[in-house]
Amino acid sequence: MVEPKANPVERQPNADTFLPLSRVRTIMKSSMDTGLITNEVLFLMTKCTELFVRHLAGEAYADAFRQKSGETLKYEHLSQLVNKSKNLEFLLQIVPEKIRVHEFQEMLRLNRSAGSDDDDSESGSESDE
Amino acid sequence: MVERIEDLNLPNSVIARLIKESLPESASVSKEARAAIARAASVFAIFVTSSSTALAHKQNHKTITAKDILQTLGELDFESFVPSLTQDLEIYRKMVKDKKESKASKKDTSTTAENANASTTAATEDATE
Numbered sequence: 001m002v003e004p005k006a007n008p009v010e011r012q013p014n015a016d017t018f019l020p021l022s023r024v025r026t027i028m029k030s031s032m033d034t035g036l037i038t039n040e041v042l043f044l045m046t047k048c049t050e051l052f053v054r055h056l057a058g059e060a061y062a063d064a065f066r067q068k069s070g071e072t073l074k075y076e077h078l079s080q081l082v083n084k085s086k087n088l089e090f091l092l093q094i095v096p097e098k099i100r101v102h103e104f105q106e107m108l109r110l111n112r113s114a115g116s117d118d119d120d121s122e123s124g125s126e127s128d129e
Numbered sequence: 130m131v132e133r134i135e136d137l138n139l140p141n142s143v144i145a146r147l148i149k150e151s152l153p154e155s156a157s158v159s160k161e162a163r164a165a166i167a168r169a170a171s172v173f174a175i176f177v178t179s180s181s182t183a184l185a186h187k188q189n190h191k192t193i194t195a196k197d198i199l200q201t202l203g204e205l206d207f208e209s210f211v212p213s214l215t216q217d218l219e220i221y222r223k224m225v226k227d228k229k230e231s232k233a234s235k236k237d238t239s240t241t242a243e244n245a246n247a248s249t250t251a252a253t254e255d256a257t258e
Contacts, residue, residue: 013213018147070153082169
């Protein structure tokens, strides 16, 4: 109970999929220049995406609550994990770290005084509170 | 092709279930975290698909294969996924083969062999264990 079941490899192998295959096919097609996706490849990608969801949730949770259980997995845990994991680098723009408005304004001010208006600051603008 | 960006979303209920299964029972997940994981999963599928497509093209193949995906996962630092996916794939292949054989013996003309539904999948699994 205390340790989160974070390890996706311990799962029983099986041929059941939970995510809708048709949706995964649409997602795959959105990035492919060739149209043909075999059923086998579709199955594997669906499985793989499911594994990724388990992995991401499990890792973020394990990271945030090493010892205690019964806590809430929050967005911040995910963005922290993404920020420090090399293989999650592709998610940096998708799950950016939140910053406060005044921090953002400070960043803008520094950028301006440094004379460089970098586009990167846009990705950090998804802040609330 | 994709007409609306929502077509790339994965169903929330399935994502919620997958997350729940990978966390301790007492854990909860914030809405924002769940939405971020769902988004990340879509992007992951696109990322792996385009990387696998690039790999296939490099070998002068037009269509990606299961092997391309597994190799890509290794290159993208997700080699921890490969063993369990390989097992899933074996079971899937066996299931498709069994289906074909039983279809041939029954001279059944139905064309939906590959997209097996969950109950037959489970039955096949029991039989193969």
